[in-house]
Amino acid sequence: TQTVSQSDAHVTVFEGDSVELRCNYSYGGSIYLSWYIQHHGRGLQFLLKYYSGNPVVQGVNGFEAEFSKSDSSFHLRKASVHWSDSAVYFCAVSPYQGGRALIFGTGTTVSVSP
Amino acid sequence: EAGVTQSPRYAVLQEGQAVSFWCDPISGHDTLYWYQQPRDQGPQLLVYFRDEAVIDNSQLPSDRFSAVRPKGTNSTLKIQSAKQGDTATYLCASSLQGAGNTLYFGEGSRLIVV
Numbered sequence: 001t002q003t004v005s006q007s008d009a010h011v012t013v014f015e016g017d018s019v020e021l022r023c024n025y026s027y028g029g030s031i032y033l034s035w036y037i038q039h040h041g042r043g044l045q046f047l048l049k050y051y052s053g054n055p056v057v058q059g060v061n062g063f064e065a066e067f068s069k070s071d072s073s074f075h076l077r078k079a080s081v082h083w084s085d086s087a088v089y090f091c092a093v094s095p096y097q098g099g100r101a102l103i104f105g106t107g108t109t110v111s112v113s114p
Numbered sequence: 115e116a117g118v119t120q121s122p123r124y125a126v127l128q129e130g131q132a133v134s135f136w137c138d139p140i141s142g143h144d145t146l147y148w149y150q151q152p153r154d155q156g157p158q159l160l161v162y163f164r165d166e167a168v169i170d171n172s173q174l175p176s177d178r179f180s181a182v183r184p185k186g187t188n189s190t191l192k193i194q195s196a197k198q199g200d201t202a203t204y205l206c207a208s209s210l211q212g213a214g215n216t217l218y219f220g221e222g223s224r225l226i227v228v
Binding site: 044 | 118147149154155156157158159162170205207216217218219220221222
């Protein structure tokens, strides 16, 4: 059984600050890892994903994430946040084999103050 | 291209009443997912289809929930005899076949059961 853990429920940063959102997973096989963003009252939108190759993947709006097999992690980062980045961020995992659906973490709420 | 469309956006029910949610996926997407998202939690898979076939409904409470996708396009999720614990947002997503493919979400249907 695969699991996804997001240890920070809420993060508050100032506009222009950097932010890192943590994601750890548990699964023994090959997996896809991804991040999604959900603005208040809206559906989820895809940010980026990783399967293999360069462990640092670039996404939309300046987001990037780094995969670490040794730490079983896939942390999301942004160098300089904007007020519009205020949202809930979800890490997700799906096994490579079997075409199974995404399993989401509990989410991290990011609040950006002016 | 048009995104994933869901209706109704909101529903308020008394316990014991029934409700149906409808989803129109992105044209050409063969895989359709229904997720339940309780307030302040991550999306939890209920069921997903590939074309008209159910691939995984193991998390669907079969005594009161049902989902169909008869022609492999639109889908309906029905809740009979709703309970207060069903209060959540019901998210529909679609994708192309294959593990790790990006999911495209609708805006969700917010259900409140009083």
